[in-house]
Amino acid sequence: xxxxxxxxxxxxxxxxxxxxxxxxxxxxxxxxxxxxxxxxxxxxxxxxxxxxxxxxxxxxxxxxxxxxxxxxxxxxxxxxxxxxxxxxxxxxxxxxxxxxxxxxxxxxxxxxxxxxxxxxxxxxxxxxxxxxxxxxxxxxxxxxxxxxxxxxxxxxxxxxxxxxxxxxxxxxxxxxxxxxxxxxxxxxxxxxxxxxxxxxxxxxxxxxxxxxxxxxxxxxxxxxxxxxxxxxxxxxxxxxxxxxxxxxxxxxxxxxxxxxxxxxxxxxxxxxxxxxxxxxxxxxxxxxxxxxxxxxxxxxxxxxxxxxxxxxxxxxxxxxxxxxxxxxxxxxxxxxxxxxxxxxxxxxxxxxxxxxx
Amino acid sequence: xxxxxxxxxxxxxxxxxxxxxxxxxxxxxxxxxxxxxxxxxxxxxxxxxxxxxxxxxxxxxxxxxxxxxxxxxxxxxxxxxxxxxxxxxxxxxxxxxxxxxxxxxxxxxxxxxxxxxxxxxxxxxxxxxxxxxxxxxxxxxxxxxxxxxxxxxxxxxxxxxxxxxxxxxxxxxxxxxxxxxxxxxxxxxxxxxxxxxxxxxxxxxxxxxxxxxxxxxxxxxxxxxxxxxxxxxxxxxxxxxxxxxxxxxxxxxxxxxxxxxxxxxxxxxxxxxxxxxxxxxxxxxxxxxxxxxxxxxxxxxxxxxxxxxxxxxxxxxxxxxxxxxxxxxxxxxxxxxxxxxxxxxxxxxxxxxxxxxxxxxxxxxxxxxxxxxxxxxxxxxxxxxxxxxxxxxxxxxxxxxxxxxxxxxxxxxxxxxxxxxxxxxxxxxxxxxxxxxxxxxxxxxxxxxxxxxxxxxxxxxxxxxxxxxxxxxxxxxxxxxxxxxxxxxxxxxxxxxxxxxx
Numbered sequence: 001x002x003x004x005x006x007x008x009x010x011x012x013x014x015x016x017x018x019x020x021x022x023x024x025x026x027x028x029x030x031x032x033x034x035x036x037x038x039x040x041x042x043x044x045x046x047x048x049x050x051x052x053x054x055x056x057x058x059x060x061x062x063x064x065x066x067x068x069x070x071x072x073x074x075x076x077x078x079x080x081x082x083x084x085x086x087x088x089x090x091x092x093x094x095x096x097x098x099x100x101x102x103x104x105x106x107x108x109x110x111x112x113x114x115x116x117x118x119x120x121x122x123x124x125x126x127x128x129x130x131x132x133x134x135x136x137x138x139x140x141x142x143x144x145x146x147x148x149x150x151x152x153x154x155x156x157x158x159x160x161x162x163x164x165x166x167x168x169x170x171x172x173x174x175x176x177x178x179x180x181x182x183x184x185x186x187x188x189x190x191x192x193x194x195x196x197x198x199x200x201x202x203x204x205x206x207x208x209x210x211x212x213x214x215x216x217x218x219x220x221x222x223x224x225x226x227x228x229x230x231x232x233x234x235x236x237x238x239x240x241x242x243x244x245x246x247x248x249x250x251x252x253x254x255x256x257x258x259x260x261x262x263x264x265x266x267x268x269x270x271x272x273x274x275x276x277x278x279x280x281x282x283x284x285x286x287x288x289x290x291x292x293x294x295x296x297x298x299x300x301x302x303x304x305x306x307x308x309x310x311x312x313x314x315x316x317x318x319x320x321x322x323x324x325x326x327x328x329x330x331x332x333x334x335x336x337x338x339x340x341x342x343x344x345x346x347x348x349x350x351x352x353x354x355x356x357x
Numbered sequence: 358x359x360x361x362x363x364x365x366x367x368x369x370x371x372x373x374x375x376x377x378x379x380x381x382x383x384x385x386x387x388x389x390x391x392x393x394x395x396x397x398x399x400x401x402x403x404x405x406x407x408x409x410x411x412x413x414x415x416x417x418x419x420x421x422x423x424x425x426x427x428x429x430x431x432x433x434x435x436x437x438x439x440x441x442x443x444x445x446x447x448x449x450x451x452x453x454x455x456x457x458x459x460x461x462x463x464x465x466x467x468x469x470x471x472x473x474x475x476x477x478x479x480x481x482x483x484x485x486x487x488x489x490x491x492x493x494x495x496x497x498x499x500x501x502x503x504x505x506x507x508x509x510x511x512x513x514x515x516x517x518x519x520x521x522x523x524x525x526x527x528x529x530x531x532x533x534x535x536x537x538x539x540x541x542x543x544x545x546x547x548x549x550x551x552x553x554x555x556x557x558x559x560x561x562x563x564x565x566x567x568x569x570x571x572x573x574x575x576x577x578x579x580x581x582x583x584x585x586x587x588x589x590x591x592x593x594x595x596x597x598x599x600x601x602x603x604x605x606x607x608x609x610x611x612x613x614x615x616x617x618x619x620x621x622x623x624x625x626x627x628x629x630x631x632x633x634x635x636x637x638x639x640x641x642x643x644x645x646x647x648x649x650x651x652x653x654x655x656x657x658x659x660x661x662x663x664x665x666x667x668x669x670x671x672x673x674x675x676x677x678x679x680x681x682x683x684x685x686x687x688x689x690x691x692x693x694x695x696x697x698x699x700x701x702x703x704x705x706x707x708x709x710x711x712x713x714x715x716x717x718x719x720x721x722x723x724x725x726x727x728x729x730x731x732x733x734x735x736x737x738x739x740x741x742x743x744x745x746x747x748x749x750x751x752x753x754x755x756x757x758x759x760x761x762x763x764x765x766x767x768x769x770x771x772x773x774x775x776x777x778x779x780x781x782x783x784x785x786x787x788x789x790x791x792x793x794x795x796x797x798x799x800x801x802x803x804x805x806x807x808x809x810x811x812x813x814x815x816x817x818x819x820x821x822x823x824x825x826x827x828x829x830x831x832x833x834x835x836x837x838x839x840x841x842x843x844x845x846x847x848x849x850x851x852x853x854x855x856x857x858x859x
Contacts, residue, residue, distance in 0.1 A: 003408065004399035004419050010503075011416030048417060050514050051811035053778050055802045062767050063745045063754070064661045064670065085420055 015045050015087045023101040027208065027346050041094060042086040095215035098208055102349060105356030107216040122170045129169025138168040182217040182271040184210065185261065187253045189278030191228040192245040198311040201339055202277045203240050205309065208349050213273060223260055227253035229283070233260065249283045250320065251291040258298035267302030274299065275307040275352070280318020288323045300333055307335045307352040333357070362389055366447070369457055376641045377464040382633065384467035385481070386442035389460065393449045398422040400446060404616070405438045406487045410494035410608065412510055435459045439470040439619065441481035454647040458654060461637040465630030475618035475723050478525040483615055490608045497601040509602055512815040513609040518777050519588035520613050522621065544570045584781035584796060589613065591782045596820050606819065620775045621723040628672015629719050631659065635673070675727070678736050679718060680711035724772040732768065734761040778804060783827070793820045797828035804828055813839040
């Protein structure tokens with residue numbers, strides 16, 4: 001291995017440590033998803049610089065040529081400019097970091113019947129086993145420990161002799177895996193009042209929610225529903241880019257949601273999550289009533305968690321948040337949060353995922 | 358890296374070396390190594406050396422170089438180490454004409470390393486020294502932990518440029534602490550008869566003398582006796598360091614002194630090498646068929662980018678200008694006194710002193726003195742130099758001034774002390790609390806304050822006690838500091854005022 005590699009690794013380690021520390025700062029940024037190829041996310045990081053005593057010149061420098069715009073020619077060059085470096089993380093790592101940063105409790109899957117997975121891993125140590133699995137390091141460490149305790153170890157003549165009882169063997173531990181499946185239903189309001197900024201917020205937040213829930217289950221299914229005055233099911237890309245101009249009838253989405261859940265994800269087999277993002281401006285009070293009835297009667301009984309995020313554009317304030325709060329304020333299964341801007345994303349994620357459901 | 362040069366290149370090297378000798382260049386043995394781009398980037402990250410002590414910033418350099426190479430943003434053409442033998446690298450897969458160009462250029466550098474006075478003190482076995490440094494740091498890391506050592510290196514690197522550029526020319530670096538002499542009872546008293554005494558030795562004068570002497574003795578108690586620019590060396594001698602910390606600090610300081618002349622002579626060094634590669638290539642080395650490619654690549658290296666100064670270009674043009682002026686006798690009092698444009702344009706004494714002069718210049722100057730002495734108004738106008746400034750509102754570079762005085766001042770500022778502020782140790786027992794007091798010799802430009810505070814914090818890791826720095830923000834004197842936990846900032850004028858009223 002070339003020598004430089006260990007320095008590169010060390011640098012990567014430092015950078016990852018730093019990203020981990022400052023994850024809250026990165027949480028609200030969309031650049032996170034610049035390159036979301038497969039299961040790896042790159043986070044752009046700045047050039048790390050050691051501070052020095054330097055002058056604050058205010059950007060003054062000496063140049064040459066006919067004038068700043070006309071220096072002429074591209075230089076083949078021997079000096080690299082300031083390039084943006086990236087640190088790469090897998091989604092699982094990010095989810096773990098998210099959990100640590102926000103102190104999220106682990107999700108307790110509904111119906112905690114666990115299945116012993118057939119695939120084990122050689123992570124354990126046992127005092128007996130086949131010779132082919134003998135762990136030399138651990139065996140000798142054990143022998144050294146015994147000799148130190150019994151006082152037979154002589155630092156001047158550091159010989160360690162292995163007894164039968166010192167031998168240690170690798171052994172595989174079965175890993176209990178939750179059998180439970182999970183499905184997430186994302187619902188977004190795409191009416192005229194939801195702007196690009198609001199959608200960006202939804203995208204960022206749903207990315208983290210997705211990462212967190214996925215890290216707790218195997219094979220998470222997702223369903224995307226958009227609604228304005230009417231609701232329809234769409235694919236992921238459409239979900240984030242679609243922009244309609246109609247009004248808002250929330251009940252339409254809940255009806256569709258309830259139907260999909262009943263048809264595809266019977267609550268006996270599935271851990272179900274539903275997140276609804278809207279600006280909270282519903283078409284009428286009657287529809288708000290109807291929506292909360294729907295929620296209470298057809299949706300909530302089957303859901304682990306219903307998250308409602310009110311993404312408020314500047315100057316607007318929907319009242320659906322208050323409707324839900326007055327009705328479901330004390331309900332464990334309902335998490336309500338307001339997201340006026342990017343900085344609120346962190347708190348909102350905490351509200352949604354902080355219940356460990 | 359035991360890469361031997363292919364026979365073809367080996368032959369070219371012999372030829373170019375002979376040409377260089379014929380032209381009067383002198384150098385240590387030059388060894389070229391053929392490397393691929395990965396190795397080249399790794400070497401570049403290590404500052405040209407095959408081994409450096411383990412540290413993350415090489416890794417960062419490498420990651421950046423590798424990325425920009427992949428995107429095709431840059432190529433490293435030449436890299437050469439000041440060492441005996443002088444090592445240089447050729448990039449595998451470059452065209453023959455490029456390899457020749459690099460070799461010719463390298464012989465220019467090799468000559469400069471040997472002959473320029475600022476390099477006289479450098480360790481010519483630096484490759485070995487660097488390898489030893491690496492071993493030492495690795496050993497410390499094994500014993501004291503990678504992170505502990507790394508954190509300490511970071512702290513040392515923050516102050517790596519606080520060394521004394523003049524120290525290498527002086528005999529003894531640090532004066533001994535003063536010897537204690539008995540205090541004369543009546544300083545300055547002249548023998549006189551009693552009735553004359555009050556006229557010969559007026560009481561007021563004697564009192565004044567006594568005060569002066571007392572002050573001198575107070576000053577002598579101070580450590581350092583006079584401000585010391587070699588902050589690294591001072592801390593090495595006076596800070597309470599563990600042996601390994603002492604060793605790390607010494608390594609950083611040694612490398613800093615080694616690289617100092619390369620920072621001091623960037624323009625001259627590149628200018629000199631370019632001057633010789635053009636001369637050698639165009640008169641002796643080039644094949645006819647290679648001319649166009651050569652011209653293309655040469656103009657690539659001396660091209661100017663808007664808003665950036667190209668040291669290759671500036672140095673090359675200046676050396677050519679000096680050669681021309683001394684060949685034609687365009688120097689000295691008569692030339693300076695002549696203010697008739699027509700006469701100046703025709704001025705040619707056919708002295709032919711050009712070559713002699715540039716040899717002398719390459720021997721005795723560093724960038725600051727080089728530009729100070731040879732950057733003339735004529736040159737400045739011909740080259741179209743200007744001072745630009747980033748407009749903070751639009752974020753664009755704008756020409757601020759193209760006046761000769763402004764350009765020269767900006768250039769000299771940029772090249773004096775590497776454009777870095779001058780900072781000295783004033784007192785190692787500040788406030789009688791063992792705190793370190795530094796002084797910034799304010800020359801009209803403020804420090805970048807947030808960084809200054811961070812550096813002071815790093816320094817507490819070396820000094821182990823609070824570290825303070827006297828500087829100015831605009832006209833106002835301030836004393837920044839850090840006590841290891843938090844930043845301190847005092848208004849100097851008010852502090853002085855308080856002391857006075859008490």
